[in-house]
Amino acid sequence: MPDPTEPRPRRRGSVPAVVLAATLAFGALGAVWSVVAPLGEAPDEPAHLALVLHLADGKAYPDYDGLTNQAAIIRLCRTYAAATRACPREGEQVTPTSMRRHPRAEAPDKADRPAWDDEGGDASVGQVNQMPQHPPLYYQAMASVLRVERAVGGGPMSTDRELALLRLVNAVLLAPLPLLAWWAARRFRLSEVVAVTAAVAMFAVPMLTHIGSTLNNDNLLTLLAAIGTALLAGVLRGDRSLKTAAAVGVVTALALLTKAFGVVLIPAIVLAYLLGSRERLTAWDPDLEPDPAPAPVAGGPDADGFDARSGWGERVRSVLAPLAAAGGAVVVLAGWWFVGVRIRTGQFAPTVESARLTSALAPPGFSPDPGAFAGEFVRSMDNRFWGSFGWYTIRFPSWLATIATLLVVAAVATALVPRRDRSGSNRLQRAALLVPIVLLGGLVFSRAWSLYTTTSKFQFLQGRYLFAGLVGLMVLAAAGVDRVAGRWAPVGVAGFALILQLEALRRCLQGWWGGPALGPRGQVRAMVAWSAWPGELLGLLALAAVAAGVWSAVALVRFVMQAAPDRPVGSMPT
DSSP states (O other): OOOTTSOOOOOTTOOOHHHHHHHHHHHHHHHHHHHHSOTTOSTTHHHHHHHHHHHHTTOOOOOTTOOEEEHHHHHHHHHHOSBTTTSOOTTOOOOTTOBOOOOGGGOOOGGGOOBTTGGGTTSEEEEEOOGGGSOSHHHHHHHHHHHHHHHHHTSOOBHHHHHHHHHHHHHHHHTTHHHHHHHHHHHTTOOHHHHHHHHHHGGGOHHHHHHTTSSOTHHHHHHHHHHHHHHHHHHHTTOOOHHHHHHHHHHHHHHHTTOGGGGGHHHHHHHHHHHHTTOOOSSOOTTOOOOSSOOOOTTSBOTTSOBTTSOHHHHHHHHHHHHHHHHHHHHHHHHHHHHHHHHHHSSSSOOTHHHHSSGGGSOTTOOOOHHHHHHHHHHHHHHHHHOEETTTTEEOOHHHHHHHHHHHHHHHHHHHSSSBOTTSOBHHHHHHTTHHHHHHHHHHHHHHHHHHHHHSSOOOOOGGGGGGGHHHHHHHHHHHHHHHHGGGHHHHHHHHHHHHHHHHHHHHHHHHTTOGGGHHHHHHHHHHHHSSSOHHHHHHHHHHHHHHHHHHHHHHHHHHHHOOTTOOTTOOOO
8 A cells, every 4th residue: 555645656757847837937037038138139139130031021041141131120229239339320439348228218119119111121231141151940930920920910010029029939949948958867867856957957047048038040059959969868878769860860950950050969969879879778768767886797788888798880780770860861851951052152151251250350470379269268158158148248257157167067077977877877978968069169169269360359259159058068967966965956056047047137137227326126117118018018027937936946845845865767746
């Protein structure tokens, strides 16, 4: 007879309430961030919007150098963006850090804001837009949103409201990240506590919630790479089904049709299947957790998971079919775009920036300094990963970003210490979760170094370029925190995330909305006045965000209080 004091096990395969609450809260937080950042005050957001408007107007996808910006884009940027260097006004003094304030009294009348094609807004300004250098999936998706909005409303809304709508769509795009982090940990057969900690950890990067709530193609890439990472986490633990392989291929193809950075998933796929071929499971089960630290047997797997009874040849043969399925899906679904671009331009990924970033920008006698570049690379990537908001107008102090990075590095190192952990994974399998983010860092380093040696300028150093590898990093970091804090790991990570998010929001409200002398109430009033949405709708959004946050906190406390450190995977109550 079951013990009535024992919590009822949750149904196999169901998602814990704490993860559902975290997913809803993450989406609500993204919606809040979509209002906090002034319109146009996000990396290249006006250029992204120009391409979306071009497509929404029924025009074909342009060549990489075949689009010029519309007058409406410059008008919106000069009206709303905080950074003066984003789109300078006539006679305005511009410095790398100068900003326009947004006092409430200067906010445009909400009832009289122009649509993109009003007052000559659809006219070309002759400024080449570099965004068509990217594949079309993200931009066609966003243009479809505007086509639906215009069909329902009988015409375009004002430009600011269309951009605000696209921002909300992007917040929805990234809302599943906590759920995907939990799923990745579960497919890797980590404990429920580790999986919940990974879900909560997605809140700990304010730059992610900022970028994720603006118009930026990195958002779709981040979502697709997160799905791919979760699928590959199961592959690393022995999932060699053709169904999973086909899904991996489709997701990778969609990532490549979003941004060329999706290429990092290809080596991750190959490595995951090779390492996963060590697993000797007759029927792969994501809810199965091997016994802790199984002892090596004669002629069987050693402590690192190698099986002397099966050589590399047999292991490779066992993964050829799933690799062929995944690779075939990538080639069929994404190959057409890159082959077509190569035929038209002679390159797989051409860019108009090549004509601007030349050796003419370097001073006479310039000689690259590897030490100076390495220092700038570390500083810029660190700050811009955690919190360098808008056009770098609002920033975390370097010491705060450094502390956050050191904590994550320590957690990852702790997770990698044991040769084999309680989930049965070996060190190589755990390290493989880092492949996407490591390869992304390598791509950024290589491109930035090339530009530095050519121009003497520090270009391309964007922390957001690493977000497509974030799920694997957070799963591994969560495993490390769990080794130190046990069932309290998700609470510790949630507290850390709360501190960073509150500090980021405080700095952004102060810096963008009327200045610190106003105080929080005045800053919020200025933000509401400049927003594209009515104040009543923003009030409902704030209430929904608070409610989601409260539910998430209550669910997290309940989860931790009911968790038992050694409870088997799959039996954790919701």
